[in-house]
Amino acid sequence: MAGFPLAGRDPEHAHQYLLDHAAQHGNCLLYTLDDSLSLTDLGLLMRSQQVGEARLTRPLFVKEEWLESEYYRDRLPLEGDPAIDG
Secondary structure, rough: OOOOOOOOOHHHHHHHHHHHHHHHHOOOOOOOOOOOOHHHHOOOOEEEEEEEEEEEEEEEEEEEEHHHHHHHHHOOOOOOOHHHOO
8 A cells, every 4th residue: 555645535535546556456335324435454434534624544553353343343532532532
């Protein structure tokens, strides 16, 4: 994935990149209930977040087991924490 910034991208463009990457490298794909895309074997969950007028990608890197577990997967943050994002 060198050369492709995962954060701050248009979500549709990032999703297509991940789909192409998975097809080329045989990664395991998973869509979550909120329509986020994950490459589970890499521990990458591509979320998106509203930033002003734009919706941009916000990757999360987690343990593969978390993505395979509905319990953990459904508790991963959807948006940034207001206390952190300031």
